[in-house]
Amino acid sequence: MTALNQLYPQPLWQWFEQICAIPHPSKYEQALSSHIQQWAKSKGLAVVEDKVGNLIIRKPATPGMENRKVVALQAHIDMVPQKNADKVHDFEKDPIEAYVDGEWVKANGTTLGSDNGIGMASALAILGSDDIKHGPLEVLLTIDEEAGMTGAFGLEAGYLDAEILINTDSEQEGEIYMGCAGGVDAQISIPLSWQAPELSNKAFKLTLSGLKGGHSGVNIHLGRGNANKLLARFLFAQSDLLALELVDFNGGSLRNAIPREASVSFMLPAENVPALETAISEFQALVRQELAIADPGMLLTLTAIDTPAKVIGEDAQNSLIDLLHACPNGVMRMSDEVEGVTETSLNVGVINTEQESIEILCLIRSLIDSGREEIQGMLNALTNLAGASIEFSGAYPGWKPDSTSPVMAIVRETYNDIYKKDPTIMVIHAGLECGLFKEPYPHMDMVSIGPTIRYPHSPDEMVNIETVGQYWQLLLAVLERIPAKV
Structure with a gap:
């Protein structure tokens, strides 16, 4: 059986394997949060836990890109705990049993947590890399997104320096999200x-x-x-x-x-x-x-x-x-x-x-x-x-679409350059945290991208392996194209 950490891109899947091993259902994210904080400090990265439990991790720009706009990569730490009736599993204690099934990664009788574990893994993999080009970088990992958006509600002004935020919680490769539903x-x-x-x-x-x-x-x-x-x-x-x-x-x-x-x-x-x-x-x-x-x-x-x-x-x-x-x-x-x-x-x-x-x-x-x-x-x-x-x-609140968004234009053009086709610009009928971020950071330019995830919030959840690689390539290329500060 193919091991997750052998899939492409390896740094991302290695992190996802770690994420699956540490229980992190909504309201019970602390063990994973502590693991991430210890790792970040061991890498010499600045890490802050805010009043509600969100993590903000900073990484300096790679040489020659110090003048670029600050970008925040954003994901939520928690996952939805759902299992089949005949599955014995304690989400507060047991690891997720993820496995490769052809073109997909699935879980054994439970939700997989690719929503939003893949996005989180991508951000952490970039933080840990020595050869990915990027400007000044912040990673925002919020708590309790799935059970009330507590982290997004509690995020205060002053923690982030970023002018651009890339949300990684979308679930269809080839689609760029510029708005979402409120609820x-x-x-x-x-x-x-x-x-x-x-x-x-x-x-x-x-x-x-x-x-x-x-x-x-x-x-x-x-x-x-x-x-x-x-x-x-x-x-x-x-x-x-x-x-x-x-x-x-x-x-x-x-x-x-x-x-x-x-x-x-x-x-x-x-x-x-x-x-x-x-x-x-x-x-x-x-x-x-x-x-x-x-x-x-x-x-x-x-x-x-x-x-x-x-x-x-x-x-x-x-x-x-x-x-x-x-x-x-x-x-x-x-x-x-x-x-x-x-x-x-x-x-x-x-x-x-x-x-x-x-x-x-x-x-x-x-x-x-x-x-x-x-x-x-x-x-x-x-x-x-x-x-x-x-x-x-x-x-x-919902996230009101902005058709003039500069970062959306960058993502669209980058996708076209890589894959020689236009992505679909979409609004998603789900509660992305971007709408809430607009209150403390009203001028932040935001976009949401991700790989193809099927049946999230159910034990049938699965993530397509090829699209994780495509999402990764797009994300790295976008980071390299972030413009200089005005």
Whole structure:
């Protein structure tokens, strides 16, 4: 089997192998951060950790390039922790099991962390190199990008000297990103009441699995199944007919990942069990037919469980099912300005049953503020009708496209010179940190590039080996072409 550190470019893949070996899910980046800081100091590089935990590492220009504009290479340290249901893995303790599979690097049953580990590895490889030409260089590694952009929110003015920032968090070779969507989290709370179960009823757990999931921004337009929404659809059709009494509803794990799995526990009269089994079989066949192209693997599994001590009250159960089934999900509108790009979307990402409420966590994304505000209004109205409550938090701005960006022009021209074709200039339906950097650094010129990464935020995540090499060649050539300070 080919070792990662033998791939081209070796310095980048050697760093990526180290990154995979040190657990770094969102909120738990400190071990990797400490490793990077110790390494930087051993290389004689200046390194600063700011108030929130971001790292800023500086490297002087190579001889003869001291007069160039200062460039910041930027990546986030954390990764999304997602695994298959049958995979035993502790993201806070276990390394990522990355391996080469033909043209791709994948992980064994978990997310790979190429988002944004490849970008981080490229920046660290450049810091460690003695033969790459560049002007004064800063590397900005932010924390907690995937779970709230805490690092980008906390970055203050005065830490960076850079006039240009190259974000490395894009996921398609041949595309240059000059703008991104903003977003906001929505947390819906449905108050619960409980009652004693009918002890003669039978208790079961219904699990929905087998979906592809993926990034709730860049994959949202692909029409994949949302486990939470599909299970709610089943309950809306069958709960009254089968006299179901719900015990809990849990699904998804991250607000920015399309949920692949969900489960519901319930009780029902014994005489209705055959009808339940028939309904499950028919619904599974129906959904597989509907999603035959986009997401054909949906699986429903029914398991008998012990009789619970209590079930959800009828009014709360009806509110939950009605709200979930009525809640919008997926693409709300495509962009008129940028062909093929989603303008506004909503992901019903996580459902958790707690003692006093059921909590539903959604992520709204939009290229325009009014699009985001419209979805917020829709959810407000829906929760009012359902007797639920909603809170919005963590709003972050989009990155407004600048078609006159000098660094974008440099990247475009460099790409054309290397590959003899024009790259695609794009706006991405995802939350790059660039929009937040504009607040403390309003005059910074920014662009985003990266290799081809498929299915980020899911255990199917993979990065294309050839495009990592292409991204690396482009990045080095761009650094060599950075103009002199005015």
